[in-house]
Amino acid sequence: MASKFKPGDIVQLKSGGSAMTVASDLTNGGHYCEWFKGASSERSFFKEETLQEYVAPKKA
Template identity: 50%
Template sequence: MAGNKFKAGDLVQLKSGGPTMTVEKFMQHNESYRCTWFAGAKHNREDFAEEAIELYSDDKK
């Protein structure tokens, strides 16, 4: 069932790389996760498909 892989507060990252993001919530209407992150002082928020993100890990480098 979609929406069970990540929970609010989990740190995630795009599978292709990028900034560490925090999951805010699962968006039922489009079956995606609302994530938030900062790029410098700019606050960003976007929805991502479950298949596009994974739990953040320090060992990815």
């Protein structure tokens, strides 16, 4: 199965949330992603089906 995302891509959960950077190639149907929460770096695994390309909010 070809992956929709590659390391370095900016993504977010389909349900919303922070912009995250894809940190790994497709593994077990998902990716490890990294993001910042304040000054702390966070990292977690997400199934590819739950991710979408990041779309920046429109400025008013």
